[in-house]
Amino acid sequence: MRKSTLLATTMIAALASACTTMEDGEMTTTAQLPDTAEYNPEIPEATSVFAELSPLYMHAPQFDQIQDSKWQGIIEEAIAIQLAEMEAIAGNPNPPTFANTVVEMERSGQVFARAYGAFSQVVSANINDTIAATDEALAPQVAAMNDSIYLNPKLFARVKAVYDNRAAMAMTPEDAMLLETYYADFVHSGAELGDAQQAELRQINERLSSLSAQISQRITTGQNNAAIFVNDRAMLSGLSDGQIEAAAAAAAEKGRDGEFMLSVSNTTGVPQLEQLDNRDVREQLFRASINRNQSGEASTLPLIQEVIGLRNRRAQLFGEPSHAAWQMYDRMVSDPAMAIEFMAEMVPALRATQEREAAVLQQRIEQDGETFTLAPWDWQYYASKVRQERYALDNEEIKQYFVVDNVLEDGVFYMAGQLYGLTFEERDDIPTYHPDVKVYTVFHDGEPKALFYFDPFSRDSKRGGAWMSNFIEQSHLLGLKPVVTNTQNIAPPAEGQPALATWDDVTTMFHEFGHALHGIFADQEYPSLSGTNTARDWVEFPSQFHENFAAVPEVLQRYARHHETGEVIPDELIQAIDRSSKFNQGHSFGEVLAASLMDMEWHSMDPASGAPADVMAFEAAAQERIGLRSDLVPPRYRTPYFRHIFEHGYDAGYYAYTWTEMLHHDAYSYVVENGGMTREMGDHIVNTFLGQGHSKTYEQMFRDFTGRDPRVEPLLEARGLIPADDDVEGVDGAEGAV
Known part of the structure; x- marks a missing residue:
C-alpha cells in the first residue's frame, strides 16, 4: 500500500494560483476558515506497466510490454486504485474546498486513464477472442466503478457543499465550468436518488455496460460474416x-x-x-x-430489446419523460423536441428530392433498355452513371489520384501546417498495437506539441467506421501533452499495389484529423474539460469543419497526384467534384437523416412502455412515421448494426452529425468571407473554439468565432434543399426545395 497526502487547503491557498473573477470587496472573509490538516489515506500500490507514466516519448503506451492475457488484471488493479483514491477524497476530515475535492478528483484515476485508454483502442482496432472475453468481463466492472463514484453520498456531499458556496468563491472561468460540470454529472448519475432507486440504477448500469460490449462484438462478427x-x-x-x-x-x-x-x-x-x-x-x-445481425450467433436483436427496456426503466427512475430527455442533459441541444423539430422540418423537401432523383434514375435504367423498377441495390449504381455523365465524375478514376500516404502527409499535414503552423516527423521508436500503425511527432512552430498515431486499413480484428481517441489527455494540472490516434477502415491494397483512397475516405481523413486537432490544441488545466471532452452535438463540429479543407484547390493539388504518372489531378476533375457536391442528396443526406430520426424514435418513447416486442417491426413502423423513402434509401445504419447508439454513446445523439453540419457550413462560410486558409485564420480558430475544450459554453465559442449565432441556410444550400446560384439542373436537389 502507498499513502497519498491530501492537504485540505484553505480558500486563501486556493486563490494563490488562480485569477479571480470577482471584484474587490466581494470576497468573503477567511478568518473563520479552518487550518490545513494533514491527511494520509492508504491507496493500493500499482504494479502494472501503467503504474507510472511511460518512459517512452510523451509517455506513449508500451504496447510491446503487455500480453493479451494480462489486460484484465491490469484494468482491475487500476479500478481498485481509482476507487481508493475517490474514497480518500470522500473521507477527507477537513471541510470541502474546490482544491481538496474537485481538483483532487481531477488528479485521481491516472493509472486507470492510462490503462483503459490503451485497452479500449486494442478492443476497437485489434480484437481477438482473448481481448473480447476480457472486454466483456471488464465492462460491468467499469460501470460499477463509475456508479461507486457518482453514487458515493459522502463524495457528492463534498461536491455539493463546494457548489452551493460557488457564489462566494473566486474561480477562473475554467474552474467554474469544471464545478458546474461535476455537479451536473453527479445529479445526472443519480446522486439525489433514494437508496432503493440507486441500488436498482447500479444493476441497470452494470447490465447495460455488459450488453454494450456484447452488441459491439456481435456487430463486428456480423459484418465479417x-x-x-x-x-x-x-x-x-x-x-x-x-x-x-x-x-x-x-x-x-x-x-x-x-x-x-x-x-x-x-x-x-x-x-x-x-x-x-x-x-x-x-x-x-x-x-x-x-x-x-438479425439471426444466428451474431444476432443483436434480443440484446437491443433488453437495452431499450433498461434505458426506459432508468428514465423512469429519474422521472424523465424519455431516455432522450435524460440523456441530453449536457448537450448544446438539451431538448429532444428541438432536435426532432430541427430534422423533421427538412423531411418534406428531402422526400421530394428523393422522389425526383428516383424518377431520374428510373429514366436512366430505361435508357439502357431495361424494364425493371428501381430497387435500393440499383440506386448508387445508376446514380454513379448519372454522376459520370452529368458531371464527368468517375469515382474509380478519381481514386487513382488518392494514395493514402500522400493524402495524409501532403494533404492533411499540409493543411495543418498552413493554418496552424504544425509540422510532423514520423517515428520508428514507438511500439504500436498493430504493424499498420504509424506514429508522428507533432510540432507547433517548431516546438513538440503532441504524438499522433494513424491506423488506416480495415481488417477483421478492427470494428467498422472511423474514430479518434486519446491515449494521453492534455492537462496543465497533470503536466501532460496529448497523445492522440486516428483510426479508419480504408480498403487495404492487394500485394504490390498502391493503397488508394476513395473521395469518401479522403474527406474522412480530414474529418478524423479535425478531431485529432481538437485534442492536439487542447490547452486546459483540467483533463475533464480538455480537448474533445465536449458534448456529442459539439464534438463533431471541429471534425466536420475540417472536411472543407480537403477540397481547397491549394491543398487538393498537393496531395491528389496520380499513383502511376505523378500527374496533379486535372482541373476538370476538381471542378466536377465541386459541381457534383449537391448531387444525390436524396441518398447521401437521406440515409443520415433517416438514421438520426430512427435514433430519436427509439429513445423518445414513453418509458413506461418498456421495450417493443419486435425490434424490426418497431423499426418498420418508425420508418413509416419518419416519412422518407426508406424503401429505396435505407437508413445509414439499421437498428441491428447501429453501433453508434448501442455502444458509442450516441443514443439520442446521432442527430449531432446533422446539427454540427449546420455549424460547420456556417463557420466555414466565415472562413471564406474572411481570407480563407491563412495562419491568421488558424490562430483565430484555435483561440475561439479548437483550443478551448469545454472551458466555455458551446454557444459562446461559436459566437466568439463567427460573431453571430449559427444559421441553417448554409447547410440547406450545401445539401441542395434551398435554391442557390447553381446552373446545374436535374438531380442536384435544388428544384422545388424549401
Whole structure:
C-alpha cells in the first residue's frame, strides 16, 4: 500500500494560483476558515506497466510490454486504485474546498486513464477472442466503478457543499465550468436518488455496460460474416483489376481459392454497389449488408430489446419523460423536441428530392433498355452513371489520384501546417498495437506539441467506421501533452499495389484529423474539460469543419497526384467534384437523416412502455412515421448494426452529425468571407473554439468565432434543399426545395 497526502487547503491557498473573477470587496472573509490538516489515506500500490507514466516519448503506451492475457488484471488493479483514491477524497476530515475535492478528483484515476485508454483502442482496432472475453468481463466492472463514484453520498456531499458556496468563491472561468460540470454529472448519475432507486440504477448500469460490449462484438462478427463469395470473375464486371485481385486475395485468406470475396462495410451502403454491373451480385451484396445481425450467433436483436427496456426503466427512475430527455442533459441541444423539430422540418423537401432523383434514375435504367423498377441495390449504381455523365465524375478514376500516404502527409499535414503552423516527423521508436500503425511527432512552430498515431486499413480484428481517441489527455494540472490516434477502415491494397483512397475516405481523413486537432490544441488545466471532452452535438463540429479543407484547390493539388504518372489531378476533375457536391442528396443526406430520426424514435418513447416486442417491426413502423423513402434509401445504419447508439454513446445523439453540419457550413462560410486558409485564420480558430475544450459554453465559442449565432441556410444550400446560384439542373436537389 502507498499513502497519498491530501492537504485540505484553505480558500486563501486556493486563490494563490488562480485569477479571480470577482471584484474587490466581494470576497468573503477567511478568518473563520479552518487550518490545513494533514491527511494520509492508504491507496493500493500499482504494479502494472501503467503504474507510472511511460518512459517512452510523451509517455506513449508500451504496447510491446503487455500480453493479451494480462489486460484484465491490469484494468482491475487500476479500478481498485481509482476507487481508493475517490474514497480518500470522500473521507477527507477537513471541510470541502474546490482544491481538496474537485481538483483532487481531477488528479485521481491516472493509472486507470492510462490503462483503459490503451485497452479500449486494442478492443476497437485489434480484437481477438482473448481481448473480447476480457472486454466483456471488464465492462460491468467499469460501470460499477463509475456508479461507486457518482453514487458515493459522502463524495457528492463534498461536491455539493463546494457548489452551493460557488457564489462566494473566486474561480477562473475554467474552474467554474469544471464545478458546474461535476455537479451536473453527479445529479445526472443519480446522486439525489433514494437508496432503493440507486441500488436498482447500479444493476441497470452494470447490465447495460455488459450488453454494450456484447452488441459491439456481435456487430463486428456480423459484418465479417456478411461477406459474399463470387466464383466467376466475369460477375465482378465494373470493378477495377486491383479490386478484383484484392477480392481474390481476401477469399484465399478464408481458404476459398479461386473465388472472390466482397465484404460489407459498417454502413448499410457498400462502395462496390456503385460499380458492379451484375444486378444479381448487387442485390446479393445489398441484402447481405442490410439483413446482418438479425439471426444466428451474431444476432443483436434480443440484446437491443433488453437495452431499450433498461434505458426506459432508468428514465423512469429519474422521472424523465424519455431516455432522450435524460440523456441530453449536457448537450448544446438539451431538448429532444428541438432536435426532432430541427430534422423533421427538412423531411418534406428531402422526400421530394428523393422522389425526383428516383424518377431520374428510373429514366436512366430505361435508357439502357431495361424494364425493371428501381430497387435500393440499383440506386448508387445508376446514380454513379448519372454522376459520370452529368458531371464527368468517375469515382474509380478519381481514386487513382488518392494514395493514402500522400493524402495524409501532403494533404492533411499540409493543411495543418498552413493554418496552424504544425509540422510532423514520423517515428520508428514507438511500439504500436498493430504493424499498420504509424506514429508522428507533432510540432507547433517548431516546438513538440503532441504524438499522433494513424491506423488506416480495415481488417477483421478492427470494428467498422472511423474514430479518434486519446491515449494521453492534455492537462496543465497533470503536466501532460496529448497523445492522440486516428483510426479508419480504408480498403487495404492487394500485394504490390498502391493503397488508394476513395473521395469518401479522403474527406474522412480530414474529418478524423479535425478531431485529432481538437485534442492536439487542447490547452486546459483540467483533463475533464480538455480537448474533445465536449458534448456529442459539439464534438463533431471541429471534425466536420475540417472536411472543407480537403477540397481547397491549394491543398487538393498537393496531395491528389496520380499513383502511376505523378500527374496533379486535372482541373476538370476538381471542378466536377465541386459541381457534383449537391448531387444525390436524396441518398447521401437521406440515409443520415433517416438514421438520426430512427435514433430519436427509439429513445423518445414513453418509458413506461418498456421495450417493443419486435425490434424490426418497431423499426418498420418508425420508418413509416419518419416519412422518407426508406424503401429505396435505407437508413445509414439499421437498428441491428447501429453501433453508434448501442455502444458509442450516441443514443439520442446521432442527430449531432446533422446539427454540427449546420455549424460547420456556417463557420466555414466565415472562413471564406474572411481570407480563407491563412495562419491568421488558424490562430483565430484555435483561440475561439479548437483550443478551448469545454472551458466555455458551446454557444459562446461559436459566437466568439463567427460573431453571430449559427444559421441553417448554409447547410440547406450545401445539401441542395434551398435554391442557390447553381446552373446545374436535374438531380442536384435544388428544384422545388424549401
